[in-house]
Amino acid sequence: MHTADTIFVKGVLWTGLNERAGHTALAVKGDRIAAVGSDHDVLNLRGPGTRVVDLAGRTLLPGFVDAHAHIWKIGHLLTTLLDVRGSDSLADLGERVAALATRLAPGAWLYGRGYNEARFPEGRGPTRADLDAIATDRPVVLMRTCAHIVVCNSRALERGGVTRDTPAPSGGEIDHDASGEPTGVLRETAMGLVLRQMPPPTQDDYRAMITAALAHQLSHGITSTNDAGVAPELLDTYRALDAEGRLPSRVNVMALGMVDGVGPVPLPVGHHRSDHLRIDTVKFFADGGLSGATAALSVPYRHADTRGVLRLDEDEFLALAREAHADGWRIATHAIGDVAIDQVLRVYEALGPGPMRHRIEHFGLPGADHLARAARLGVIAVPQTIFVLTLGRNFRQYLPDALLRRAYPVRAMIDAGVTVALSSDAPVVENDSPLAGIQAAMLRRDADGQPVAPDEAITLDEALDAYTRGGAVASGDDADRGLLREGMLADLAVLSGDLWEAPPEELTSLRVTQTWVGGRQQFAA
Ligand SMILES: [Zn+2]
DSSP, X not given: OOOOSEEEESOEEXXXXXXXXXXXXXXXXXXXXEEEEOHHHHHTTOOTTOEEEEOTTOEEEEOEEEEEEOHHHHHHHHTTEEEOTTOOSHHHHHHHHHHHHTXXXXXXXXXXXXXXXXXXXXXXXXXXXXXXXXXXXXXXXXXXXXXXXXXXXXXXXXXXXXXXXXXXXXXXXXXXXXXXXXXEEEEETTHHHHHTTSOOOOHHHHHHHHHHHHHHHHTTTEEEEEEEEEOHHHHHHHHHHHHTTOOSSEEEEEEESEETTTEEOOOOSSOEEOSSEEEEEEEEESOOOTTTTOSOOSSOOSSSSOOOOOOSOHHHHHHHHHHHHHTTOEEEEEEOSHHHHHHHHHHHHHHOOOSSOOEEEEOOXXXXXXXXXXXXXXXXXXXXXXXXXXXXXXXXXXXXXXXXXXXXXXXXXXXXXXXXXOOOOTTSSSOOOHHHHHHHHHHOXXXXXXXSSGGGOOOHHHHHHHTTHHHHHHTTOTTTSSSOOTTSBOOEEEESSOTTTSOGGGGGGOOEEEEEETTEEEEEO
16 A cells, blocks of 8 residues: 655664654655654555665765755866866876867867966966967867966967967957967956857757756755856756756756846746746845955955955845845845845845745855844845865955954854855865765864864754755745655755764765655665
């Protein structure tokens, strides 16, 4: 009769914050959780066709939710875009470029990102001659880690119309050698001469990127994810993949509400809500980032004579937000600095009640007043504790002490009653394992082991909650995701050991060994 399709037994189940502890077994029927309990009770649902998974003391969790990532950009690095961030010599860089050249279609552009000659024993960055030695039959362009310099091979310069006589555009530079020939190095606005010639990704390219990124996230136990700001043509790709049943996990796609240098983007026509795809959030940017000193602060940066910049005219932002709010869209706004957070809260306060709880992405430097206002409004905070590890050293260099003490203050957010959804912001951060983000939330240490706002540490249970149920709340999916509870979707992650036996320092030695979405296994280590 009511026999289960799959039963997990002999596990350590974390069913959710404040849920009952001590369960060891879970049954799945169709795409839902049919039962949670003891091995004995749950095995009563076993029938002749039931698959039984012996967890042998390993941890079973609700699938992780990455509440803020850039899916197609993760996928771009996993498919056609060459990731050379890890290159440690000019020779190694050349090998990586040559290896990709053998896999691309003949004549296709080869584009790589992230080299840094400071790491090269050769003591210099690549030039046109280095790249010509690898390929002359296709354009090759490598962008430096700073994103302000590219180096091109001869074919790429030719496509961009760059010769020894080409004048540099204003705000840019074209480097020349002693004989007056371009070295291939283009700086700032001169990069556009060549980059503008690169064809934009096709629908097939986008499909390959999304598919690769979701597979990658599934290997980290991520069963629901968010693409934090996409252009209209990519919305169509997502809709088509969903219609074809090709999304292996669940994606909340945020439509860009504004594009730099272009202006407001019209709201998409209608919301899209299925089990695998949701499009009912619109994304804005109130400020920039800390490393570029463009996050809007109330006090000057330590490393630059500026307080950053607000990117939105408040009246225009309010008008766009009103339209979205009235039409039932959730609003997610990037705000890192305290001045930007203040502006976003003012706009959200002006909107009045509505069907959707709005979000603040990053929410890096709020004060106590901001947290109280966010809690009152039901605003969801979407911070990245992994930044404490990967960018903490920069925070210490850039931020005045008063702000450093409250950088990504997750403890204060939770204590103020703000819903927190943890996330990675990958590929801004390379390490997008939720276990790494959870560890960083608990340890609050940077890559040098130095504490970063250590009073803002949270517990393992709180971090797990913020990486599961919190993310489900942030996309409006908490009615059937984020907990291991009868009737909820069977989105599950199995770890390689017992999470509660590992000290926080060793959390990341655990791996995800199985990921299930809607009762179907989508990853096995
Ligand atoms: Zn982001």
